[in-house]
Amino acid sequence: METLLLDRLLLIGELFQRDMARAFDGTGLTTARVHLLWVLQHAGPSTQRDLARLCEVTPRNITGLVDGLEASGHVRRTPHPTDRRSVIVELTSTAADTMARMQGEHAELNDTLLAAVAPEDRAALERGIAAIATRLETLVVEAAGEEDQAAS
Amino acid sequence: METLLLDRLLLIGELFQRDMARAFDGTGLTTARVHLLWVLQHAGPSTQRDLARLCEVTPRNITGLVDGLEASGHVRRTPHPTDRRSVIVELTSTAADTMARMQGEHAELNDTLLAAVAPEDRAALERGIAAIATRLETLVVEAAGEEDQAAS
DNA sequence: TATTGTTATACTCTATAACTATA
DNA sequence: TATAGTTATAGAGTATAACAATA
Structure with missing residues (x-):
C-alpha cells in the first residue's frame, strides 16, 4: 500500500515535535513554554493579554506559563508604565541567548533537510x-x- | 523576510492538529483518544500492553484512555481467551463506522491538497x-x- | 462599565511507583 | 520470577467562572 502524501506530512510534524521535546528534555522547558518564549522573542516585551492572543490560549493559561518561566529564570514580569492593571513580560538575557541559538539550529535543520532533496x-x-x-x-x-x- | 520551508511544514502540522481537534469538538473525543482508535482500527483487537507499545505510551496511560473510550461507547474490553491477566480491547461497530468514515475524509483531504499543487x-x-x-x-x-x- | 490578571476548580494527558492477579 | 493491568500520586496544559484592582 502506497503512503499518502498527507501521511508523510503528518509524520514529519510528529517527528519535529518529538525532536523538539527531546531537545528540551532535562532543561525544565516544555513545548508550550518554548512556544511562549518564541512568541516573546518575535513580539518583544508584551502584556500577558497580548501573549494570550498571540498564543491563542486563555489569559489564565498565560499566568501559569509565565509563573513557570519566571521561576526558571527565562522571563521577567515588570509593571506596565502607564496601565497599573497590566504586566509586561520580557525575556531575560540568558533566555534571549537561548532563543537566538535555537533560531540558528532551526535554520540549520532547514538546510540539512533541503540538502536531502535532489x-x-x-x-x-x-x-x-x-x-x-x-x-x-x-x-x-x-x-x-x-x-x-x-x-x- | 522569506519563509523557510521548515516553517511551512511546521505550519501544516499545526493546521492539521487544529482541524482535527475542531472536528472532534463536541463529540467527547480528543486527539489522544482518536489516535488510539486509529491504532485499533489498523491493528485489530489488541491487548492493552500491545496498544501501549504501538502508541509509545505507558500502560497506565492506556488504562485511562480505554476507560474514557469504553465509557463513551467507542471500545469494548473483553477477556483474553488464554491469558487471564490480559484484556483485549476492540472497536464497537459504531466506532468502526466512525473510523472508516474518518479514513475516507483523510483520503479526500489528501486529494484536495494535492489538487492545489500544479x-x-x-x-x-x-x-x-x-x-x-x-x-x-x-x-x-x-x-x-x-x-x-x-x-x- | 470594561479590561487585566489572578484565585478557585476541574478535566485530560502524561509519568513513576507500588500492588494484585496470573503466568 | 516475570508480565498485565490497576490503584495511588503527581505535574503540565488547558478551560470556565468568579473576583480584585484599575481604567
Whole structure:
C-alpha cells in the first residue's frame, strides 16, 4: 500500500515535535513554554493579554506559563508604565541567548533537510508546499467560520 | 523576510492538529483518544500492553484512555481467551463506522491538497517530501540513540 | 462599565511507583 | 520470577467562572 502524501506530512510534524521535546528534555522547558518564549522573542516585551492572543490560549493559561518561566529564570514580569492593571513580560538575557541559538539550529535543520532533496526537485517542492499550506489554511479558516455560525 | 520551508511544514502540522481537534469538538473525543482508535482500527483487537507499545505510551496511560473510550461507547474490553491477566480491547461497530468514515475524509483531504499543487510539480513534491521524511527520521533516531548512550 | 490578571476548580494527558492477579 | 493491568500520586496544559484592582 502506497503512503499518502498527507501521511508523510503528518509524520514529519510528529517527528519535529518529538525532536523538539527531546531537545528540551532535562532543561525544565516544555513545548508550550518554548512556544511562549518564541512568541516573546518575535513580539518583544508584551502584556500577558497580548501573549494570550498571540498564543491563542486563555489569559489564565498565560499566568501559569509565565509563573513557570519566571521561576526558571527565562522571563521577567515588570509593571506596565502607564496601565497599573497590566504586566509586561520580557525575556531575560540568558533566555534571549537561548532563543537566538535555537533560531540558528532551526535554520540549520532547514538546510540539512533541503540538502536531502535532489537539487532539480527543490523549486517544485517549495512551490508545492506553499500551495498546500495556503489551501489548508483556507480550509481551516472556513471550517472555523462555519462552526462559529453554527454556534450563534 | 522569506519563509523557510521548515516553517511551512511546521505550519501544516499545526493546521492539521487544529482541524482535527475542531472536528472532534463536541463529540467527547480528543486527539489522544482518536489516535488510539486509529491504532485499533489498523491493528485489530489488541491487548492493552500491545496498544501501549504501538502508541509509545505507558500502560497506565492506556488504562485511562480505554476507560474514557469504553465509557463513551467507542471500545469494548473483553477477556483474553488464554491469558487471564490480559484484556483485549476492540472497536464497537459504531466506532468502526466512525473510523472508516474518518479514513475516507483523510483520503479526500489528501486529494484536495494535492489538487492545489500544479500537476507538473507533483512528482517532485512527492519525491522531496519522502526524502525529507526519511532524513528527519534518521536524525531523530540518531538523537535518541545518543541520548540513550548518555543516560547509561 | 470594561479590561487585566489572578484565585478557585476541574478535566485530560502524561509519568513513576507500588500492588494484585496470573503466568 | 516475570508480565498485565490497576490503584495511588503527581505535574503540565488547558478551560470556565468568579473576583480584585484599575481604567
